[in-house]
Amino acid sequence: MPLRIGLAYNEKPSAEDEPPGSPRPIDDRFAEWDDPSTIAAVEAALAGAGDVIRLEADESFPALLRDTRPDIVFNIAEGLHGPNREAHIPAICEFFDVPYTGSDPLALCLSLDKRRAKEVWAAAGVPTPDGIVVSGPADRSHALSVPVPAMVKPLFEGSSKGIPEAALCASADDVLARVDAVLAEYRQPALVEEFLPGREFTVAVIGNGAAARALPVVEIRFDALPAGSKPIYGYEAKWIWDTPEQPLQIFRCPAELDPALQEEITRTALGAFRALGCRDWGRVDVRLDGRGRPRVLEINPLPGVLPDPEQNSCFPKAARAAGMPYDDLIRTVLRAGLERYGIA
Ligand SMILES: Nc1ncnc2c1ncn2[C@@H]1O[C@H](COP(=O)(O)OP(=O)(O)OP(=O)(O)O)[C@@H](O)[C@H]1O
Ligand SMILES: [Mg+2]
Incomplete structure (x- = not known):
């Protein structure tokens, strides 16, 4: 019997589907969701390992999962509602006792909440920038306890939603204005963080336990940004300046690093992955502080996997640098999941 693999995904609506009077542009609200081409590429890669059943992660998902009962769900669904959205599909899989790839609800919730992730890292001795959270207008003056320059970010977003140059x-x-903007536009607390001025890297991690390993480190090259822009890999860099027609040459992989720093970055990223209890795969964003030491900005336990090598997607890029083509990458993650459950 071939392996029956469910593919859980959220497909990005096209601009024409945008409901009238939407509060924010569609590409912001659904920025984390996948394009049809990515879903098709993951499906094609999985088809080399078994029969794939598409399980769109909408309201039909629970009944579809109950009725199809795949051997394992390959999860790339980002969810929609609230700070626990990334955990919904894994939690439903657990409810129906269906195995799934990737991190569990607890790790996904901790990762999406940048404050909780930082608390866990601090307790585990994984370095992360200092920061404080402003929950509402009444405590906005707390933001001023963080020295400038500072970064102000929504507490539970990804894909640089709410992280423009401002x-x-x-x-x-500027800090107070940005805190007000995050509270009003994203209706969630704002994380105010010390700004790390050094080089930035992202590290793809694959596998579990002692076998978890880092793929070649990707450097974010701020010199590839338009002249005069700020040195962050934020909303404009990801969604405006980088187009399929003219991709920004923003990644260097493998990063040029002296061996000691490379080891420190990799160790820090693996430490961040393990401390949160992430599984199978994840991507850790790391930046150097003023003394040149790596600190963890955040972790993405549901990393983006755009299939086109011309498009900027760190995880597939790091995999290619390790000699692992796209289909192998997807099947390596699947295998990591299957091994955890002892499925042959
Ligand atoms: N404390 C900081 N110091 C320096 N730069 C920062 C800091 N926090 C964020 N940045 C910059 O902003 C970018 C986006 O921040 P972050 O990675 O936290 O957001 P995200 O939306 O979760 O990202 P992703 O698209 O990876 O999901 C980082 O890649 C980095 O360039
Ligand atoms: Mg990031």
Whole structure:
């Protein structure tokens, strides 16, 4: 009997589907969701390992999962509602006792909440920038306890939603204005963080336990950004300046690093992955502080996997640098999941 693999995904709506009067542009609200081409590429890769059953992660998902009962669900669904959205599909899989790839609900919730992730890392001795959270207008003055320059970010977003260039604040007035903008536009707390001025890297991690390994480190090259822009890999860099027609040459992989720093970055990323209890795969964003030491900005336990090598997608890029083509990458993640459950 071939392996029956469910593919759980959220497909990005096209601009024409945008409901009238939407509060924010569609490409922001659904920025984390996948394009049809990515879903098709993951499906094609999985088809080399078994029979694939598409399980769109919408309201039909629970009944579809109950009725189809695949041997394992390959999860790339980002979810929609609330700070626990990434955990919904794994939690439903657990409810129906169906195995699934990737991190469990607890690790996904901790990772999406940048404050909780940082608390876990601090307790585990994984370095991360200092920061404080402003929950509402009443405590906005707390933001000023973080020295400028500072970064102001929504607490539970990804894909640089709510992190435009203005998120890097040079003055106390800028910080307060940005805190107000996050509270109002994203209706969630704002994380105010010390700005790390050094080089930035992202590290793809694959596998579990002692076998978890880092793929070649990707450097984010701020010199590839338009002249005069701020040195962050934020909303404009990901969604405006980088187009399929003219991709920004923003990644260097493998990063040029002296061996000691490379080891420190890799060790820090693996430490961040393990401390949160992530499984099978994840991507850790790391930046050097003023003393040149790596600190963890955040972790993405559901990393983006655009299939086109011309498009900027760190995880597949790091895999290619390790000699692992796209289909192998997807099947390696699947295998990591299957091994955890002892499925042959
Ligand atoms: N404390 C910080 N110091 C320096 N730069 C930062 C800091 N926090 C964020 N940045 C910059 O902003 C970018 C986006 O921040 P972050 O990775 O936290 O957001 P995200 O939306 O979760 O990202 P992703 O698209 O990877 O999901 C980082 O890649 C980095 O360039
Ligand atoms: Mg990031």
